[in-house]
Amino acid sequence: MRVALRSDSYELHRILPSVVDPLVSLMIMEKVPDSTYDMIGGLDEQIREIKEVIELPIRHPELFESLGIAQPKGVLLYGPPGTGKTLLARAVAHHTKCKFIRVSGSELVQKYIGEGSRLVRELFIMAREHAPSIIFMDEIDSIGSTRNESRGGDSEVQRTMLELLNQLDGFESTQNIKIIMATNRIDILDPALLRTGRIDRKIEFPHPKETARLEILKIHSRKMNLVKGINLPLIASKLVNTCGAEVKAVCTEAGMFALRERRVHVTQEDFDMAVSKIMKKTTDPNEDLRRVLK
Known part of the structure; x- marks a missing residue:
């Protein structure tokens, strides 16, 4: 939070609006995506699952409250390129009328220490300000691969992922922010990222039959x-x-x-x-x- 103080007494004058990095601001789509479920073929089971974990909690949170169960926070879409992961993420944003914030994992890989983790923090700040919102993180394997002992650029990527884990733990599912992650390589993702409570459902997108x-x-x-x-x-x-x-x-x-x-x-x-x-x-x-x- 940024605040302005009086120069003579240092008393709180007013709360300043948050400043979001221009790179993060460009990630939000001003218009609701025009993709619909009718435009998606051969993914009936995947559509049903994403409706359960993303659309239903946003449109009918009272159902979860009446049952006394926590709302899902996020979902991971995995499978080969071109199988409909991004299209389905856009479609669920359309049907829920949510702000759609799209970010590629590679955009969060920065060459300066601390820049990647700062972008992640600002990304979630922006999502809260525009709730209900859906954060779609494509190519999550760029920052979410299994951690190992490393230095330099790799350690900065790991710091970025640790900040992402911190943000996933730090917001309540009732805040109308949902996370959709997508990857072509689920096999290299860090188990900490896939833990239940961070990613509540994993949906496979195989080649169509x-x-x-x-x-x-x-x-x-x-x-x-x-x-x-x-x-x-x-x-x-x-x-x-x-x-x-x-x-x-x-x-x-x-x-x-x-x-x-x-x-x-x-x-x-x-x-x-x-x-x-x-x-x-x-x-x-x-x-x-x-x-x-x-």
Whole structure:
């Protein structure tokens, strides 16, 4: 807390507004994210879980009070890149009408001693001032990896993580601040960070199965001008071991193939070529160019 004192008597004059680092101020999104659950395909179980630990406590805290149980503080989303972790975090912020504060773990890694921990403190101060709020910490493994004996830059990263642990312990779950962390490497995270009471739920985001890939294709192709007879189940079956972002990219690439030929509709052939491009299995790299120049 910053205060102003009278110069003659040193009596308290007034409380000054808190000063937040400009880097921290840029982390808050002024508008509520426009992502919704309807935009997410193949993650029904993950949506159900995040509703329980994030949305329900914010919208209906009385339910937890009546049961006499503590509200969850935070959740960890883990899985390969492009599987929908960030999209789901934005969607829950949309449905709860919360301020969405997004920070990458790498942004908290500073070269000067004490800077990273200061940013963490100011991040939570800002979250309290804008409550109800959701702090989304992406790439948490940048600062939350297992601690070891080290010096220099690594020790500064560890100080930053210790401050994060301190902040997680220092706020009550009833303050309408929820923490969503995301990582691609849960295996390297410090057990202290994963302790219950800091992170109350761990939700896995695997590569989508065929039924989930089909659902994603339907979501991202529903506004496309498709010719009749597009076989989306066949397309989904070809996208083995792809992530949700790559499945979405197939729809975009199919539209781009149609655009290159100045057509207003997308064909099955466009999708087949898009699948080949995304899967990196195009037999002839000059096929697309020759097709356009016909």
